[in-house]
Amino acid sequence: MKQSLFLSISAIIGLSACSNKLDVRPDNLASPSMINSTNLGTVVNGAKLGLTNNAFYGYYPLTEVMGDDVQTLGYAGYEACNIPVAENSLQFAYRYPYQCVANANAAINYWLSHSGETALRPIAGEAYLLRAYAYSLLNEQFGEVALMKGGEDPLTFPARESDDKVKAFIEADLRQAVDLLPDFTAPVTKASKQAAQLLLARHCLNSGKFKDAVDNAEAVINSGKFSLGDKVDSSMFLYNTSSKEMVYAIGETSSNNVKNYGLPAVFGAGGTAPWGGETLAGSGNTWINESLVDSYEATDVRQKWYFKRKGLTFDLVVNYLNKFPMEATPSYPVCRIAEAYLIAAEGKARQGTVDVAHFNTLREKRKASLRTNGDFANAQAFLDMIENERRREFTGERLRWSDMRRFGKALPWLSSLQQPAGHALFPLPERLLMLNPTIKQNKDY
Known part of the structure; x- marks a missing residue:
């Protein structure tokens, strides 16, 4: 097993009389007195372990099933975009990112007082990246959150910061990481x-x-470090894959050589695979919307990510997602080079420019038809095409709900489910309300 500098401590519960405050103290903290230049990398590794808790797959269905691409018989509150405040998954969705932040803070604060040691630069850079990623998860899920920088009084409940301030903090951390x-x-x-x-x-x-x-997207493209492959298969999602398509992934420790964890456990059809005798991971209770699967052109190689079969516990024939490999050391895609191409195309379109160059680079590699600038009456028409391309490319990779919010699709979707606009966010976990009864719950919960 990997090691970290997580130290068990007794939980200290304190109540604050101030309103709109949050308890953000994890059960495990890195002791600053133990940190030195030799073990700083272990502290950062602890930040990863704090984030995943060897169950990072739990993050992926939460926002995926809220959107229009993934359907499930489980996660009823997320499927209906009406999450009960007592839903157990809210606890880890809120708590684990802060455990990551705790270790990242310890590493960053050590670096700030030892910045002359150039060998520590990449370690500190990863700490900034992980802290930014943890806060991006929290912000996406809960909106306003407390910003912890390390050294806060453990008996207080730091105030939730505005959405703008949280986003500025994330951006500053990412620029430091760059x-x-x-x-x-x-x-x-x-x-x-x-x-x-x-x-x-x-x-x-x-x-x-x-x-x-x-x-930034074009800087990644022009770095020459990555490339789109001529074929699409599950190898790009393997733990420590050699594929040039993956830019960054989070891995977990081996689970005693058991291969039915990770994302296959979330999206897997279960039972016996129709192409052979392989036993598939998963319960078979989560599948992909028919209209999305039907949107691929006949030549598009991404169609191999899906197969049809009757569910194990119901009589419908549905489309299962089979893009993620079964392996003993699960890996989770954080960002891929395909996203850089689509971000570059979308960013230009949102500034009023239709430029299909990056869009076509991806489509060509996926064996889909190409477009010309003249195919689109205006930038909005191109944006509509980009949105659908993102759906086809990133199914199951935790991007659809934030895409729906950015493309203006989340509110109509919530309305169709007879849910209010505030349900674009998760509710705060019930535990927080119990610790501090004066806290303000998210809107519409």
Whole structure:
């Protein structure tokens, strides 16, 4: 098993009389007195372990089933976009990112007082990237959250910060990561400058900073470190894959050589595979919307990511997602080079320019038909095409719900489910309300 500098401590429960405050203290903290230049990398590794808890697959269905591409018999509250505040999954969705933040803070604060040690730059860079990613998860899921930088009074409940302030904090961390991290070298589970740039491009796109999004996406494309493959199969999603398509992934420890964990457990059809005697992971209770699968052109190689079969516990024949490989060391895609091409195309379109060059680069590799600038009456028509291309490319990769919000599809979707606009976010976990009764719950819960 991997090691971290997580130290068990007794839980200290304190109540605050202030309103709109959050308990963000994880059960495990890195002791600053134990950190030195030799073990700083272990502290950062602890940040990853704090985030995943060897169950990172749990994050993926939460927002995926809220959207229009993934359907499930489980996660009823998420499927209906009406999540009960007592839903157990809210606890880890809120708590685990803060465990990552705790270790990342310890590493960053050590670096700030030892910044003359150039060998520590990539370690600090990954700490900034991980802290930014953890806060992006929290912000996407819960909106306003407390910003912890390390050294806060453990008996207080730090205030939730505005959405703008949280987004600015994430952006600043990603820019620091870009500055500190080296260019990409294998494995893909190691942070790189390009990983930080692509996450920054995504963040800027979602924040309305379209020129910055384009600039960072094109920097990743032009780095020469990545390329789109001539074929599409599950190998790009393998733990520490050699595929040039993956920019950054988060891996977990081996589960005693058991291969039915990770994303196959989320999306897997279960039972026996129709192409042979292989036993598939999963329950078979989560599948992909028929209209999305039907949207692929006949020549599109991404169609091999799906297969049809009757469910194990119901009589419908549905489309199962089979893009993620079964392996003993699960890996989770954080960002791929395909996203850089589509961010660059979208960022230009949102500035009023139709430029199909990057869009066509991806489509050509996926064996789909190409477009010309003249095929689109205006930038909005091109944006509609880009949205659908993102659906086809990133099915099951935790991007659809944020895409729906950015493309203006989330509110109509919520309305169709007879849910209010505030349900674009998760509710705060019930535990927080119990710890501090004066806290303000998210809107419409």
